[in-house]
Amino acid sequence: MIKLKAIFITVIYCTLFLTPHVNAKPSVTSFEKPFLEDGYKSVGEAIRECETVNQRELHLPIKFPPIEFTHHLGRCVNDNQNYNDELQIEYLHETQSKNHFKIDVRPLEQRINFENSKRDRKKLRLNDGSDALYFSTNPSGLRRGFNILVFEKNGWQYLLAVDSRMEDQVTVEELIGIANSLR
DSSP: OHHHHHHHHHHHHIIIIISOOOOSSOOOOTTTHHHHHTTOBOHHHHHHHHHHHHTSOOOOOSOOOSSOOSEEEEEEEOOTTSSSOEEEEEEEOSSOTTOOEEEEEEEGGGOOOOTTOSSOEEEEEOTTSOEEEEEEOOGGGOSOSEEEEEEEETTEEEEEEEEGGGTTTSOHHHHHHHHHTOO
């Protein structure tokens, strides 16, 4: 009986004092810090927040560009005047700045009309028969900016944007495939 107590006390001691403690909060890198200070959080938290604010379910595409990302961050922008509510998601790579993909989602009632833009636009068709608009924000083709696909689905306007320096890897067809993966 005494040996059993000694073993029990030894196990408790080892568990409490010799086991390394795990921090409940992961450390924040200098890369993440400005995003977190600007209200970004996990994508799941941001989606749940936007669903609550807008009182409707929100889905993301299940397909992503064939490029590597190290960080996935999101934030729900809740405009008090109910004009610019938006879910903003950033897929980033800490050391490869060109590996940048964004998804912005806003309620259709607050949609942005890109039809009247002065940019060159291509009207495309998604698998479900809905229209999509493709354009680039590159100033004079300098490969600085984003290639963008905008479409509407399930009461939301989606804007998919990829860094234009990745246009050889993430083509307009790839963006269409991502849009078509949204259910």
